[in-house]
Amino acid sequence: MPHPRLGRAVIAGVLVSLLLPAAALAQDGPSIGDLADQLNVTWVIVAAVLVMFMQAGFALLEIGFSRGKNVGAVVAKILMNFSIASIVYWAVGFAIAFGGGAKLAGDSGFFFSFGHTINAGSFVEGQITGSTAAFFFFQFVFCAVSLAIVWGTTLERIKLIAYPIYAVVFAAVIYPLVSHWIWGGGWLASVGNGMQDFAGSTIVHLTGATGALAALLLLGPRKGKYAPNGKPRAIPGHNMPLFGLGVLILWLGWFGFNPGSTLGTADNRFAEIVVVTNLAAAAGVIGAGATIYLLQKKLDVGMVGNGAIAALVAITAPSGYVEFWAAPIIGLVAGIIVVFAVLAIDKRIDDPVGALSAHGVAGIWGTLACGLFTSTRLAKYNGIGDPGLFYSGSFKQLGVQAVGVAAAFTLVFVLSMITFGSIKALFGLRVSEDEEDAGLDISEHGMYGYPEQFIPTPELEGYGALSSRPYAPAAPAPTSQEVPA
Template sequence: MGELFYLNALWVMVATILVILMQGGFILLEAGSTRMKNAGHIAGKTIFTFGIASLVFWAVGYGFIYGQGNLFIGFSDFFYGDFTSVVDGLPGSIDFMFQLAFAGIALTIAFGGFAERAKLSVYILFAIFFSAFVYPVVAHWIWGDGWLAGLEKQDFAGSTVVHLTGAMAALAATILLKPRIGKYNKDGTANDMHGHNQVYTALGVLLLWVGWFGFNAGSTLGVDEGFFGFVALNTNLAAAAGAIAALSTAWMLSGKADVPTMLNGALAGLVAITASCAFVEPWAAVLIGLIAGVIVYYSMKFFDKAKIDDPIFALSVHGVAGVWGTLSTGFFATPELAAMNGGSPGLLYGGGLTQLGVQSLGVVSAGLYAFMASLILLLIIKAVVGSLRVTEEEELLGLDLSEHGSYGYPEMVQLAANTLSGVHVQSKKGAHSQ
């Protein structure tokens, strides 16, 4: 084993740590974007569901993705533990940990569609099923020896595999759970349900931005020729462009420089460049980020008007931006970078519609599978536990106390007591009037 082998191993282990620390970014982002009465619940479920994902990925997930099998699924390397193996030029255990970190992110994205109304038992069961039967299948198709890999679909770090897969699972959950109490009026208009802490949200986005260097640049799987720096450059440019484009769009159209929209724009730029970061030139990375920032603004408005209650904006940030990012290589992949990293050049470089067609096929097939599989699994869970959603009383009380018996903020105790008292009073009045 040469010095480069150990340097590559060290770099990918550092990248793994950065990706796992993105869970901290999601905790702050999701807790800050939702109401105070659910903050502790959101933080806690992120930790224990990552624990579930880790165990399931170790038992079967990694084997379903990278094990020897067929074009649709792998069937070996279950209960992974071979410390002597070398995979992709890395110690097998480090490669395993890096891939595990990505699986955990996909699950966290999916849970955006559950926020503020799903039962704790539903989180637990869905974490098991998603980590075993949803994410690994899509990942095998594209990153393993699957049929989309055979077509040379370009998805360097996971705009489709991680982000679109998680978003389509979130869509299935959002549809089945239905909107939060008070989100929509009888006339169809939406009420703003602002998150309780924009500072948390902003800090969460910054942590995710930094963690994304592990996500994208780490996916080079080494330090050879410094290419990971080029990937990091593209990643940063797209995030910056996404933030500026989203803020500018909101400011021009609403008259307000909306902070949450700007933050979602940065994330949309990061999601979009995730597929193409190793295939495009920096100018294209800026353009990809700019378009993602504009798209995410209109997407957020669209889902709100469609009465699809998405508290964390997972569908817009990870779904719509993930689709755009996946398609972008079909336009902007350069011949040199495509030759280095697989696939054909994009349309703007004389590659015709070949790569764009493959990218489109990947979006449709992976997105449809993730949605349908998640929908079926959630219906099975509903049949087992009786209901996916907490009761109206529990939702009004807040999931911190109703599901965990504790609270994220001490002052919530009295507020929850007052809320619960009001629910009981209204119930008595209704019974008396009848």
């Protein structure tokens, strides 16, 4: 039997061996500051992943608003544009957006890599802690969201070639310039005490919608959209459940979009912005639902969904600047506005998903709302701009916001018109009538998204309607109903 003293010695030795590494870790481990930086980086990456997941929301929303013969084309478009933008923003876009504090554009950080220096005066140099790579990825997914907004308006008739060309120009030049002017130390950051756009009502959403407007003016409406007398006809989407799921995914993604723009967890501000974002979105649904019901005596699904999106777009700019009480007001107004904007725009321009209204008009409203609702506390906390009219009694910040909207719209519209005009002249922007009748799935990609609905199945010959369906169906006859969204 072992001696008792030997047993105590073994136990003491084990305890010493366990305590020594812990003491060394306490002495040589990361500092509180390092741990804070790591926590901030973790939050920024989590938020960026939520924003990336919004691509799935855009895909489902657009698929839901498309006819069955065009659903596969949406998948190809989403994957292609996200991938092209990934490479181009890394190589060029990030440098122009954040590579120095010049007034018009950044000039350093091209082909961004670990350890790269960025010229003095940049937003990155002065305010980003932890990993610049995390900030880069966060900014890229914002660019990808803005690009995705462009294409929903062009459903069912645009040529595939337009995607890669415009994606390169957009990710390299158009989006980065607007981003630099407001977020990267550019000239709009020094108008007054600075333009307020916390998470991108103008930078992301108005930019995407403005590019879409340029495309639509050159592209024209879908075949059969307008009657000979000019009255719009409904071309209903094929799947409202998918549309609804897309809206909910976008709503979820916005909790990365707005709160993630804190770029850290200090003072738990990101949690307050979660609440602000959700209050606005809920009010947008109520505002749009009530408005369309009063107008048409029906609770239109498309309008209700667009009410949520419009409110989320509107609260994006003021989300870091307004108190809780202002969020439902901003969202409610956005929900009301989007209904009237969709109905008005549809009379002249064929926008199948209502993006010009939900991202463009609502983006303008949200940006201007900073000039009304920004609180004294949060203007001081962020160090950008001045309190809004309802706190200061001054129109100063509202004027700054209006200048920013006008400048961003003008830049994006001109550059987008030049780009799409060049594509139209060199390659053509629109598919042929036969290709449009057949659907972009088969004419542009060689396979239907729902092949069993369109391609005859030999083993079912003689067993029902499937055996007699044509390979390339004609477009369904449009009705005289108004388009809901």
